[in-house]
Amino acid sequence: GQSLEQPSEVTAVEGAIVQINCTYQTSGFYGLSWYQQHDGGAPTFLSYNALDGLEETGRFSSFLSRSDSYGYLLLQELQMKDSASYFCAVREVSWSSASKIIFGSGTRLSIRP
């Protein structure tokens, strides 16, 4: 089956660093993505990892280990506006070469002053 596991909630302090983990189990794999969703808004793309290692984009970094079926999103210098839900997602490759995107259940990040 296909599944992605991530913590349901994480709380952190403004200015600190937080890591949101994601483990996945899929029948095919084409990369791990992260999306951010503020309350009442649509998910927006943050990052994508196709190969092992760390990708850095400003205050956000994303890591992938394909051998461990594991990745994480690292948020540094947390700001109050980073309070949102964060979803990991995998793009699968199936026998038909079609590729759908499957999302995890999301991690709600709450930031305290």
Place this chain on the structure above:
Amino acid sequence: GAGVSQSPSNKVTEKGKDVELRCDPISGHTALYWYRQSLGQGLEFLIYFQGNSAPDKSGLPSDRFSAERTGGSVSTLTIQRTQQEDSAVYLCATNRRVDTEAFFGQGTRLTVV
């Protein structure tokens, strides 16, 4: 268009009525996805289109749900004989087949009373 457009933004319907939800993708985006999101929950995959065909419709919850796409563009998600448990936000996302990023519309908030 500049972004993914969904209509209506809000829909209140009586139990037992049929509803149609519309998604206008970004021009040139051949892949189109429908997701359902209940309050505070993750993104539940419903159906995936590549062009006008649907290689994966495994997420449709019941035969009351159907979707079509015409001209490789606009998609309509139809829910027949709506039930209260159908109340949720229905999100549409699109991308070019080889892209890694999916672009989401603002969603249709469906309330069945």
